[in-house]
Amino acid sequence: MWLGAATAVLVLTVSGCSGSGSDSSGSGGSKTITMGMIPGWTDGLSTTYLLENILESKGYTVKITKLSDNDPMYAALANGDIDIFSSAWSERTQKSYMDQYGAKIEDLGKYYADAGLFLAAPTYSDIKSIADLPSYAQELDGKIIGIEPGAGLTKATKDDVFPAYGLDPDFELVLSSTNAMLTALKKATAAKQPIVATLWKPFWANQAFPVRPLEDPKGAFGQPESLHSLAHSGFSKDFPEIANMIKNFKLDDAQYGSLEDTVVNKFGEGQEAEAVKAWLQQNPDYAPALAKYLTPS
Numbered sequence: 001m002w003l004g005a006a007t008a009v010l011v012l013t014v015s016g017c018s019g020s021g022s023d024s025s026g027s028g029g030s031k032t033i034t035m036g037m038i039p040g041w042t043d044g045l046s047t048t049y050l051l052e053n054i055l056e057s058k059g060y061t062v063k064i065t066k067l068s069d070n071d072p073m074y075a076a077l078a079n080g081d082i083d084i085f086s087s088a089w090s091e092r093t094q095k096s097y098m099d100q101y102g103a104k105i106e107d108l109g110k111y112y113a114d115a116g117l118f119l120a121a122p123t124y125s126d127i128k129s130i131a132d133l134p135s136y137a138q139e140l141d142g143k144i145i146g147i148e149p150g151a152g153l154t155k156a157t158k159d160d161v162f163p164a165y166g167l168d169p170d171f172e173l174v175l176s177s178t179n180a181m182l183t184a185l186k187k188a189t190a191a192k193q194p195i196v197a198t199l200w201k202p203f204w205a206n207q208a209f210p211v212r213p214l215e216d217p218k219g220a221f222g223q224p225e226s227l228h229s230l231a232h233s234g235f236s237k238d239f240p241e242i243a244n245m246i247k248n249f250k251l252d253d254a255q256y257g258s259l260e261d262t263v264v265n266k267f268g269e270g271q272e273a274e275a276v277k278a279w280l281q282q283n284p285d286y287a288p289a290l291a292k293y294l295t296p297s
Contacts, residue, residue, distance in 0.1 A: 032061040033242065036073050036082035039066050040148075040178035042204060043227065046256075046263045047086040047111070049272040051249070053280065054287050055242065058294040069150035070097055078104035080232045083239075084246070091225040093117060093152030104233045109247040110226035112202065112256060117153050117221045118213040119144065119161070120199040120206075122189050127196065129215035130165050136194070137170035144171050145185070145197040147178045153198050156221055164220035173198075185209055202253070204260040245293035255283065 037048045052062040065082050067073045076082045078101040090098050121127040162168050188195035189209050229246045236243035267275035280287050
């Protein structure tokens with residue numbers, strides 16, 4: 001159920017600096033920006049803390065609001081409860097949310113190209129294609145391990161992939177959270193047991209675990225898409241410098257992979273800000289290239 005006030009579904013808010021919340025008053029007003037993030041989704045996790053670092057280096061206060069899923073994220077963005085959603089799969093995977101809320105959302109541009117969704121199996125598995133899955137239903141205990149119910153990946157798997165390959169009679173898409181999926185994937189691959197899970201690119205887990213995408217001969221998952229940064233309607237007018245900076249925000253595959261690996265694996269939960277600092281030290285030209293769009297405090 002959609003809630004009228006997205007603040008009713010906020011999980012936790014943390015502040016990078018002291019501040020009273022987003023003002024949207026533009027020049028001469030508050031320099032506090034609120035960014036929404038779903039903690040288990042590492043594309044948003046990494047990019048949120050990266051943008052936080054650059055904004056705070058120029059005197060902005062960044063408050064990070066953690067939400068549980070896409071439903072509250074898009075509602076909060078449309079309602080103005082958050083200012084920025086740094087990593088949205090808005091072209092296709094999360095298009096249904098854009099269809100519902102797009103009139104109240106501003107697209108600040110794409111920052112990464114060639115993102116994709118897929119089912120994955122371990123490299124030691126004989127399963128090569130989604131079309132092979134019915135023959136392995138018993139071996140997999142009739143389960144494909146998914147993530148959050150509101151994820152675009154979940155919708156694509158249930159609405160497009162399952163019907164295209166006739167998986168419904170034999171398989172259940174097990175839904176919980178990204179962290180639960182990763183735990184199951186880690187346990188299965190460590191013991192070299194059979195498993196098929198929903199995964200995506202870019203995502204650090206593709207390098208961390210011995211997995212490979214299953215072929216999708218029917219193209220049920222569709223073509224790759226770009227990842228976008230979104231804001232609430234009117235944000236560019238209220239904060240033109242930040243909007244311009246984010247329009248110039250880009251990550252290539254090498255940058256993306258090393259950023260996620262640093263944030264998620266080398267540092268871990270609770271040390272995201274420190275991880276971004278370490279990554280920026282290894283990529284010294286990155287922050288200045290974006291910070292130049294912001295007026296020093």
